[in-house]
Amino acid sequence: MNKGLLATRHSLLATCYLLLNNWCMALALYRKYRPKQLGEVLGQEGNINLLKNAAREGRLGHAYLFYGPRGTGKTTTARLIAKLLNCERRRTDTTFAQKGEPCNDCLACTAVDTQSSFDVIEIDAASNRGIDEIRNLKENIATAPAQGTHKIYIIDEAHMLTAPAWNALLKTLEEPPRHAVLILATTEYEKLPPTITSRTQRFLFKKLSKTHLMEKLRQIAKLEKIDIEDEALEIIAAAGEGSARDAESLLDQAASWGEKIDASMVEELTGRAGMKKVHGFAAHILKKELNEALVALRKLADEGHNMTEFTKELIHYLRKTLTLALNPNLRDAYKADFTDEELKNVSSLVPLIQTETCIALLRSLIRGYSEMRYSPFATIPLEIALIEQLSPKPGSGLK
Numbered sequence: 001m002n003k004g005l006l007a008t009r010h011s012l013l014a015t016c017y018l019l020l021n022n023w024c025m026a027l028a029l030y031r032k033y034r035p036k037q038l039g040e041v042l043g044q045e046g047n048i049n050l051l052k053n054a055a056r057e058g059r060l061g062h063a064y065l066f067y068g069p070r071g072t073g074k075t076t077t078a079r080l081i082a083k084l085l086n087c088e089r090r091r092t093d094t095t096f097a098q099k100g101e102p103c104n105d106c107l108a109c110t111a112v113d114t115q116s117s118f119d120v121i122e123i124d125a126a127s128n129r130g131i132d133e134i135r136n137l138k139e140n141i142a143t144a145p146a147q148g149t150h151k152i153y154i155i156d157e158a159h160m161l162t163a164p165a166w167n168a169l170l171k172t173l174e175e176p177p178r179h180a181v182l183i184l185a186t187t188e189y190e191k192l193p194p195t196i197t198s199r200t201q202r203f204l205f206k207k208l209s210k211t212h213l214m215e216k217l218r219q220i221a222k223l224e225k226i227d228i229e230d231e232a233l234e235i236i237a238a239a240g241e242g243s244a245r246d247a248e249s250l251l252d253q254a255a256s257w258g259e260k261i262d263a264s265m266v267e268e269l270t271g272r273a274g275m276k277k278v279h280g281f282a283a284h285i286l287k288k289e290l291n292e293a294l295v296a297l298r299k300l301a302d303e304g305h306n307m308t309e310f311t312k313e314l315i316h317y318l319r320k321t322l323t324l325a326l327n328p329n330l331r332d333a334y335k336a337d338f339t340d341e342e343l344k345n346v347s348s349l350v351p352l353i354q355t356e357t358c359i360a361l362l363r364s365l366i367r368g369y370s371e372m373r374y375s376p377f378a379t380i381p382l383e384i385a386l387i388e389q390l391s392p393k394p395g396s397g398l399k
């Protein structure tokens with residue numbers, strides 16, 4: 001196909017895609033807000049700086065491996081590399097190339113966004129274990145790129161590839177054509193053969209901190225004019241458990257209700273109690289306020305919370321408070337799980353910690369938790385644990 005024809009076909013495809021997006025409002029938020037610059041990829045600073053510098057100096061590699069939990073930016077970064085390699089503006093404007101970012105405006109960049117680039121081939125190794133795709137790769141990788149200067153193969157879920165596929169890939173990794181770049185992405189690094197991993201530049205993608213997730217959710221809510229309470233955003237961020245995609249999908253679901261979203265609505269959606277409730281409850285326990293704790297427990301159950309999940313959260317919360325009491329330096333590590341305000345709340349409980357008592361309490365709660373999971377008496381094991389630990393014991397020194 002000649003290049004003019006390709007370009008026409010390409011822009012037709014892109015137009016259709018855009019029309020389709022506008023027409024069906026349903027373009028998932030997580031796709032709409034995929035970072036368009038390396039600088040927008042949150043929580044992966046080390047990786048991003050390395051890649052940015054490599055791009056500035058025109059020495060991006062030929063084989064990358066991105067691994068880590070889902071929804072942390074692996075596919076996103078792979079596509080950004082594809083843009084960086086083929087961006088037309090970067091090729092013609094050396095000052096711009098110094099930025100180490102794609103222009104997001106040229107034909108090559110927009111083609112990556114609309115997934116219509118002939119030079120960026122995304123392979124989903126999970127479907128059919130990648131057999132046909134890797135065969136295609138082997139056959140076609142040597143031919144020159146259609147439009148840009150590079151051909152980029154992004155192999156997602158790479159751990160699903162079969163042995164023959166790995167062998168084929170190994171040959172390519174040993175002698176890649178000058179124009180070819182392979183980017184493997186996986187959530188399961190250990191399943192990849194060492195012969196492959198050792199031939200790639202490896203980048204670990206970490207779970208996003210709650211603060212980063214909140215930042216992104218807040219930004220999306222603002223741009224999409226989603227009316228949502230801060231506490232509700234916090235619950236969504238926590239439920240994302242480090243995955244931006246999961247958090248953004250939850251926000252999407254909540255937004256579809258089309259009314260002001262408050263914490264209780266999101267609690268129902270995620271089956272998670274807000275951190276405020278967990279904190280309040282933990283405070284009663286550590287202050288040995290048995291009555292207040294039992295009343296709060298009743299209220300939570302009446303509100304329809306999943307008490308097993310609540311107990312789990314409570315255990316984590318108390319454990320973090322305890323470890324923070326033992327080692328204040330952990331504050332930094334906990335910044336991933338807590339917002340600044342939450343961190344203040346946890347810290348306020350630290351002076352209440354008596355190590356021995358707290359360990360006994362945690363043991364009781366853990367036992368309660370495992371009993372709750374299989375028990376028809378949803379809240380009773382938790383109640384018993386509290387009574388066991390908080391009722392005054394003669395001679396125990398507890399009031």
Ligand SMILES: Nc1ncnc2c1ncn2[C@@H]1O[C@H](COP(=O)(O)OP(=O)(O)O)[C@@H](O)[C@H]1O
Pocket residue numbers: 029030031032033034035040041042043044069070071072073074075076077185205208216244245246248
């Ligand atoms: N590090 C990140 N910073 C900002 N948004 C992110 C990040 N990681 C993921 N996302 C969001 O989640 C979506 C899915 O990310 P993706 O890169 O496909 O994740 P995966 O690591 O599973 O490949 C993106 O479109 C984006 O909205």
Ligand SMILES: [Mg+2]
Pocket residue numbers: 074075076156185
């Ligand atoms: Mg992915």
Ligand SMILES: [Zn+2]
Pocket residue numbers: 086087088089090102103104105106107108109110
């Ligand atoms: Zn560009």
